[in-house]
Amino acid sequence: MKNLEIAQIFREIAQILEIKGDNPFRIRAYERAAQNIEGLTEDIEDYLKEDRLGEIPGIGKDLAEKIKEFTSSGKIKAYLDLKKSVPAGVLALLNIPSVGPKTAKLLYEKLKIKNAEDLEKAIARNKLQGIFGIKEKTIENILKGIAIVKKGQERMTLAQAGQVADEFVSALEKLPEVKKISTAGSLRREKETVRDIDILVISDQPKKVMHTFVTLPEVKDILAEGETKSSVRTKLDVQVDCRVVEAKSFGAALIYFTGSKNFNIKLRQIAIKKGLKVNEYGIFRKEKFLAGRSEEEVFKVLGLPYIEPELREDNGEIELSLKGKLPRLHLIELKDIKGDLHTHSTWSDGGNSIKEMAEAARGLGYSYIAITDHSQSLKVAGGLTPADLKKKKQEIDKINKTLKGFRVLYGTEVDIDSDGKIDYPDDILKEFEITVAAIHSGFKQSKAQLTRRILRACANKYVHIIAHPTGRLWGTRESYEIDMDEVLRVARETNTSLEINAFPQRLDLNDLYARRAKEMAVKLAIGTDAHAIEQLKTMKLGMAVARRGWLSREDVINTLAVEELLRTIKK
């Protein structure tokens, strides 16, 4: 799959062109192409083979040629030539906050600064003084920016971002001046990682809100403080932006502030075609305010149905909704979930007993929970021997007699060994009501080997769900590579579900694969992999992935009532 590689090259071309001061629309064309390629659920080489590159928005004749060139020769000549004109380090300067293409170009041309180290040295030697347009304050900002880059400022997980946002929201909503408040940005779109936190406030007294915002105890640095918009950096080095508007603009501002950027651009283009203008204050005909109080209102004037934040990526959703095809897509919601299909108890490496897990699950409104403790080969995680299993089964039977309207399912998370075999014999496997299978070792095998392992597991008639199918652990381990289309094809044939693992560092499958699975008519299971009752709540993160993957209730097996679930999963 070369999608990400090609997207990266196009993005880099855009950056080089930016520094060279090329036509801004040409630059944007490359950026847009890069983004659209990243958002593809299919392998770009399949588009090429079937002569469908033109179907990808933003890919015209020229870029299609470049994609062909890369696919056949592994390089793009125009890109290599372009790269010679600007040293790689100069591109890296763009990562420094407050340094954009113009500044980078200036520094390179005037002072021969080729990377961040050069820049620091030049500042230390007072070389920047006297360059046109650069004075004390700019230098100070650049130094701050360098410090941030050095810290390795990365994107947060969705869960971390949620916590930071909660602190700010709960502090601000206490103010009597704050009439309404909402998070926005990629946090509201529930992206799996988030760069900064965006908060939107309705108030008649923006100055007061701004002042409170920038003086909250969490704040370390004020990056900008204006009448209606401010940015701060927290003590944990997270950037938080806050914007204040009037009530009549709340919907328009929420759309604008939620993004994505490309989604906003597309909306504004649609507005222009209708002789309208959209900005964060509302939707206008000439100077006349038409709407803005709610998002629904603004969409309506544009002739669009409401589009859920998770879909707003300009990834086909606008075109579909213009055709009226999106309304039929009812995104799955947390309340649709009837049970958790991947959990652990003290029988293996979990922190709570089966009874405690069951009661907590019932407290969340579920009607069942599968206790899927590890299998015998995973000794480090307290995998269960056949003798243990008997006792565990007895315990579950006993608990089920005491719980009304709730059921504990006898489950297991089995290991897929390096050949794709499962580590319990069939006569044991057939007893389980829910069998989740996963790869826990041998991640370094080839793509073909790893794919074959998963295919074999799917073919096992006792395996219901493949857990965390790509094995990634955010910040620790990259996904291993598998032939996903092949896995999806076999999963469908064998009636095997793929899991969206909701564990905060996993979120595996990711949103794009989830969407691809839906396209291929493969069923999904959202499981938390909870090792303690608290972790059952991470279902909402799995839900974020599912919604970004365009899933409806029908696509997810644990929206079914227990009898129907057990009927559906049998092979």
Added chain:
DNA sequence: GCCGTTTTCGGCCCGACTGTTTTCAGTCG
């Protein structure tokens, strides 16, 4: 560089904040 029920050429989203300017370019989202 892309794209077209207003166009195959001439458009391409829109505004806040900062710093260094004295009317605005650069950066950001």
